[in-house]
Amino acid sequence: MHRFALPFALLVTPHMVMAADDVSPVTMLDYGVICDIKLGGTEPAPDTASGVINLIDQKKEVDVATAFVPAHIGLSFGLRTVLRDETELNGAKMRIIHPPMGPDGITQQSWHAPMRGNDPLVNLYSFETDDELVLGLWTFQLIHEGKVLIEQGFQVLPQGSVAEVQQVCFGLSLTS
DSSP: OGGGHHHHHHHHOOBOOOOTTOOOSEEEEEEEEESOOOEEEEEEOTTSSSSEEEEEOTTOOOSBOOSEEEOOTTOEEEEEEEESSOSEETTOEEEEEEEEETTTTEEEEEEEOOEETTOOEEEEEEOOSGGGOOOEEEEEEEEETTEEEEEEEEEEEOTTOOHHHHHHHHSOOOOO
8 A cells, every 4th residue: 555655645735726927815724534524504506416515614624634535424525725815705616526426427516615704614525425435536626717726636545544534533543
């Protein structure tokens, strides 16, 4: 497993996508896995597989800072961002590009993600059904007016394969 860590790391390290003379109005606070979330309702999101997004506490912090995510029902992964100076960023959306999923083989999902003030914005994907447990590269992009402001890749790996997530989220350690 360790032999493959470097190539995957090169694929999924955090990076901002902006033209050289542009500065993103958004800062990445952190990214990774959140072990457990408490739902605060849902909101329509027609460009997602389920047609809705779960509303969660926007103050929720990442439990494990990593770009490696085990495919496990109940785990969530994503990013926390905040505006640099602006008071609002209306019309922003989160897009996730992933390997083909479900009976229709969808490869991307998106939803509205407006940002206001200095409040962090948490955008996650939660594994809720077996057909969502798709291994491979998942890319989160925060987009405004057609421009990618922040981009973060995650490598989704087999269940139980990410030791730190196993330990923090489930209290388990991997054995050889």
